[in-house]
Amino acid sequence: MTGLRICLIASSRFPIREPFAGGLEAHTHALARQLMARGHEVSLFAAPGSDPRLGTRELPVDAMPHHGPGRLDTSVTPDHWMSEHHAYLGLMLELARSGGRRFDVVHNNSLHHIPVAMASTLSIPMVTTLHTPPVPWLESALAYASGDSAFVAVSRFTARAWSHRVRSTTISNGVDVESWRPGPGGGAxxxxxxxxxxxxxxxxxxxxxxxxxxxxxxxxxxxxxxxxxxxxxxxxxxxxxxxxxxxxxxxxxxxxxxxxxxxxxxxxxxxxxxxxxxxxxxxxxxxxxxxxxxxxxxxxxxxxxxxxxxxxxxxxxxxxxxxxxxxxxxxxxxxSISVMVDRYEDLYHRVTTPAAA
Structure with a gap:
């Protein structure tokens, strides 16, 4: 398919780089690499310290200090929550202003509620991958999601768990079978x-x-x-x-x-x-x-x-x-990740063609 300009939104908790903190970070890194290798232009919005080879723009999650007597109020949310919230809010406001000129599709691969809730502010389609069960902050955000949003579940199990709130396409996660090579076994x-x-x-x-x-x-x-x-x-x-x-x-x-x-x-x-x-x-x-x-x-x-x-x-x-x-x-x-990316490419094509509008 023709190369797309893809905005890939990652989790802000851990950098998208080796050694990976967990499966979500490894998945996002592999997805970005594969999309770039297939000729797509990827802009990855991710935690500070992420791999710069992925067209990374860092989310400013560590750039918002909160000082003063207001911090002593027991109703004030923790710093890390506020920093993440404002980082994603700033990104979505930026995409609402200029995303239509810069990207063809937004792929929300994060665990945050703000991209889901603000998808309707964008002039371009958003694909959100559901990596978790129906946690309250994501489930409640669906009330504000765009009707044009597309959702992907990483397994049939996850699709069933979300089925009471949203229809989703199941695209199983994949791994780079060239990077994870066969070994001799026999050890611990x-x-x-x-x-x-x-x-x-x-x-x-x-x-x-x-x-x-x-x-x-x-x-x-x-x-x-x-x-x-x-x-x-x-x-x-x-x-x-x-x-x-x-x-x-x-x-x-x-x-x-x-x-x-x-x-x-x-x-x-x-x-x-x-x-x-x-x-x-x-x-x-x-x-x-x-x-x-x-x-x-x-x-x-x-x-x-x-x-x-x-x-x-x-x-x-x-x-x-x-x-x-x-x-x-x-x-x-x-x-194989190649099978996974094939299916994501098909979905990107469906949501970006006029017939999908």
Missing amino acids: AIWFGRLVPEKGPHLAIDAARLAGIPMDLAGPCLDPEYFATQIEPRLGGTIRYLGHVDHEQLQEAVGHASVAVVTPTWDEPYGLVAAEALACGTPVAAFARGALPEFLDETVGSLASPDDPADLARAMVHAASLDRAHVRRTAVERC
């Missing part, structure tokens, strides 16, 4: 992602010990108290924490792992780490929550009862025995 199990309670790494450690399988953990520690009380005491012996490693180090660790362990304690809207592991040929043992059962079947992984380390230990042993070549082939077919 791997758990990777943000070390926070809702990701459940403590349950993964307990399962690994029950299964008698060594395990490495990798990712940013974003909840120091949780790490100190639930993770650090469980480390030692066959359980190691590798730290927040860069992509090459992580890819190598995942490719050498015998099994990847995914342990959400909530209903994950997608589960990008599982797709990344499959792309390396590494089978996945995971709790059967959220969207994970949509793309994890018995040929590429093993599902366990949620929050049950003993059943997860069983799943780890079974998954580690699966054919890695088949796992890799399946990932290329089901989880």
Whole structure:
């Protein structure tokens, strides 16, 4: 298709750069790179410190100090909330003034309510990707959304969760299968992602010990108290924490792992780490929550009862025995980012053609 001028709005919480804070940041980075490689002109509005190679314009989330006696009023919202709110408000006002001259389509890939609520102020179409369940701040913003807005759910599970409020097209998240390369396996199990309670790494450690399988953990520690009380005491012996490693180090660790362990304690809207592991040929043992059962079947992984380390230990042993070549082939077919971007391009084309107006 003809190259489009795409305004890509990212989450302002973490920079869109390696090492990624989480799946949303990795997804946004890969989407921007793929769109640019296909000849589209991408302008990424993202947190300070994001990759400048992506046509990045930084959202001023750290540029608004709040001082004076007014800060002592208990009704005043926290600084970070105000900074994010004003950053997105400023962006949407700017797009309302000049976006029609600069862009063909806006793709809202953030988790903030302001772009959704203000879509009707734009003279160009907006596509919003729903990365979460119907959280109150996004759900309430739909009351003000433009009738011309298009919504994408990252899984069938997420589409069903939002179906009472909005119709959406399901476009599953994808991973760069050239970047996540097949590895030999045979090593320790791997758990990777943000070390926070809702990701459940403590349950993964307990399962690994029950299964008698060594395990490495990798990712940013974003909840120091949780790490100190639930993770650090469980480390030692066959359980190691590798730290927040860069992509090459992580890819190598995942490719050498015998099994990847995914342990959400909530209903994950997608589960990008599982797709990344499959792309390396590494089978996945995971709790059967959220969207994970949509793309994890018995040929590429093993599902366990949620929050049950003993059943997860069983799943780890079974998954580690699966054919890695088949796992890799399946990932290329089901989880490739090229398939995902194909579908986004089709959607951009539909919303930007006169017939879609």
